[in-house]
Amino acid sequence: MDRLLVLVRHGQSEWNLKNLFTGWKDPGLTEQGIAEAHKAGEQLKDLKLTFDLAFTSVLSRAQKTLDIILGELGQTGLETFKDQALNERDYGDLTGMNKDEAREQFGEEQVHIWRRSFDVPPPGGESLKMTAERVLPYYKAEILPKVLAGKRTIVAAHGNSLRSLIMELEGLSPEEILKRELGTGTPIIYRLDENGGVISVQDLAD
Numbered sequence: 632m633d634r635l636l637v638l639v640r641h642g643q644s645e646w647n648l649k650n651l652f653t654g655w656k657d658p659g660l661t662e663q664g665i666a667e668a669h670k671a672g673e674q675l676k677d678l679k680l681t682f683d684l685a686f687t688s689v690l691s692r693a694q695k696t697l698d699i700i701l702g703e704l705g706q707t708g709l710e711t712f713k714d715q716a717l718n719e720r721d722y723g724d725l726t727g728m729n730k731d732e733a734r735e736q737f738g739e740e741q742v743h744i745w746r747r748s749f750d751v752p753p754p755g756g757e758s759l760k761m762t763a764e765r766v767l768p769y770y771k772a773e774i775l776p777k778v779l780a781g782k783r784t785i786v787a788a789h790g791n792s793l794r795s796l797i798m799e800l801e802g803l804s805p806e807e808i809l810k811r812e813l814g815t816g817t818p819i820i821y822r823l824d825e826n827g828g829v830i831s832v833q834d835l836a837d
């Protein structure tokens with residue numbers, strides 16, 4: 632049985648382009664982000680992958696990315712579950728702030744820690760650990776059982792909500808997740824064993 636799970640971060644958003652902390656705000660995709668989503672769909676199509684189920688957040692940048700990918704696969708209208716558990720990490724007081732201005736105000740190191748560490752939240756926001764505390768229960772309750780039942784599944788979400796899931800899937804340490812970046816619109820293909828362990832990972836960015 633093929634236990635297929637594909638994760639993909641949304642394509643570039645309007646606030647990614649403006650270099651603004653986005654979190655739970657809901658900007659759309661840029662033209663580049665739309666093109667990235669089409670390319671992701673084409674990559675999956677070239678690999679002859681199709682899906683039985685889709686999951687995404689309640690934010691439009693992820694939903695639009697998913698719609699474009701499914702369109703490329705001829706699977707528009709595929710059964711899709713949308714849940715805020717998969718939303719991007721909440722950036723709290725940094726939301727809407729320019730990332731370079733934040734670096735000037737708070738220092739390069741502090742901003743890196745807020746963006747990429749496991750358990751240090753941005754002011755008023757969520758740490759990766761706090762994000763995982765909503766992503767992982769949802770994954771284990773709603774997504775994993777369907778993958779283990781052989782439902783080929785795609786999850787279109789966000790840089791940090793996916794990093795929290797990847798940390799679990801790949802058994803990464805807090806030190807290792809610090810270095811893990813996800814490109815926009817780049818599918819990562821996992822095949823799982825009967826216990827949900829990872830047999831193989833194929834990052835289409837590579």
Ligand SMILES: O=C(O)[C@H](O)COP(=O)(O)O
Nearest residue numbers: 651652653654719746790
């Ligand atoms: O929410 C955001 O600002 C981005 O989607 C992710 O930001 P980060 O890459 O700085 O964590």
